Amino acid sequence: MAAAAAGLASIWRLSHRLRPLQVISFPVLQLHMSRIAMGGSQKDFEMAVNQVKRLKNEPGNEVKLKLYALYKQATEGPCNMPKPGMFDFINKAKWDSWNALGNLSKETARQNYVELVSNLSASEPSSPGKPGAGRKQAGYDTLVVTSEDGITKIMFNRPTKKNALNHQMYQELMAALEAAGKDDSAITVITGNGDYYSSGNDLNNFTDSLQDDIEKSAQNAAILLRNFVGCFIDFPKPLIAMVNGPAVGIPVTLLGLFDIIYASDRATFHTPFSHLGQSPEGCSSYMFPKIMGSAKAAEMLIFGKKITAKEACAQGLVTEVFPDSTFQKEVWTRLKVYAKLPPNAMRISKQLIRNMEKEKLHAINSEECRVLQSRWQSEECANAVMNFLSRKAKL
Ligand SMILES: CCCCC/C=C/C(=O)SCCNC(=O)CCNC(=O)[C@H](O)C(C)(C)COP(=O)(O)OP(=O)(O)OC[C@H]1O[C@@H](n2cnc3c(N)ncnc32)[C@H](O)[C@@H]1OP(=O)(O)O
Secondary structure (H helix, E strand, O other): OHHHHHHOHHHHHHHHOOOOOOOOOHHHHHHHHHHHOOOHHHHHHHHHHHHOOOOOOOOOHHHHHHHHHHHHHHHHEEEOOOOOOOOOOOHHHHHHHHHOOOOOHHHHHHHHHHHHHHHHHHOOOOOOOOOOOOHOOOOOOOEEEEOOOEEEEEEEEEHHOOEEEEEEHHHHHHHHHHHHHHHHOEEEEEEEEEOOOOOOOOOOOOHOOOOOHHHHHHHHHHHHHHHHHHHHHHHHOOOOEEEEEOOOOHHHHHHOOOOOOEEEOOOEEOOOOOOOOOOOOHHHHHHHHHHOOHHHHHHHHOOOOEEEEHHHHHHHOEEEEEOOHHHHHHHHHHHHHHHHHHHHHHHHHHHHHOOEEEHHHHHHHHHHHHHHHHOOHEEEHHHHHHHHHHOOOOO
16 A cells, blocks of 8 residues: 555656746747647747646546646657566656556657647536536535425536545535535435446545555544545435436445435446455444345345346335436436425424434444445555556456
């Protein structure tokens, strides 16, 4: 995990230790970007290097490695570093990427770098104010939060990352739940934007947040997780999950703390904790056996068996499954009716159902986080995360 501590994030920093930003007005920048798409002078290259720092969309590790390699080739020529050891994952990934460019000339590398940045800039969001943005609650980047017809909807909004939960999303979700618990809506719905409900914890959290002190990082992550799951345990109103597509990891385990779970028939439920060298969270170590029986829960939580929406419904994890083609229409129609029921009665009934176990759930949550804190420092976990980040393994 020492290698992970250095972090793929460092590729980004190491490859861009450059001069301070130049200030360029937007029209000048646009003109410039169309120019640099065609050329690769030293000046264009320097501007592209600065432009990279202003990208709003996170380009992903594969692109970062490509940028790193082209930058090194353009500034230093062919790879001149000794090959790092096989367990030095980060430096090995960087070395591989740079070395793969062989004898590419500095000029061509500069030009390729400029073109790559130009393409990345072209796919950036142009301006705020998309249709419907007026109804969006302000203050969230990773979520879209809206309130209407007595329903507060919290939508994961990182579709290009399959709605993986980065640190910002954990914080924003806690804030959104806190606000939804107090607003005048009757029910709260969580769903995902795009083809996934959510692919779970963003595995880049492991490299982005790690400082030199791995123990401290694991401790901070455990505190974050405990507080995060605590918000679901304490949520005072009916909480509904609209599982619009596949779900992996923590968005699945949390389902035991929801009151209703509606799923598209495209949804799947996957908790591959052993594959990741990790252990269950979200109170699933207690709620899953309680909901589906210990044998079915073990297949999911210990052996990482992925189940379909239909299977999840048969096992009691999901309330009802809908054909994907009618999922949105049917579920929203139903929820709008539910949201008209007397809100205080619904809240009180939910609390009657849940409150008896609240204290126990908080204790389970604490214990799961304590165990995970140690798992995150294990070699099994470090290897699994590095394999994903270096593109060697997906689930
Ligand atoms: C601090 C609190 C910790 C709480 C503990 C929580 C535990 C968990 O949630 S464990 C589960 C963790 N999740 C995973 O292990 C999923 C990893 N992702 C995958 O295996 C795959 O991405 C996939 C099966 C979910 C989807 O595969 P595919 O359809 O082929 O799509 P891509 O892999 O190309 O994904 C597109 C894009 O999204 C990025 N991405 C997807 N999931 C994650 C993730 N969990 N973390 C980080 N990034 C993720 C993926 O890297 C791609 O990005 P680009 O390469 O930049 O396009």
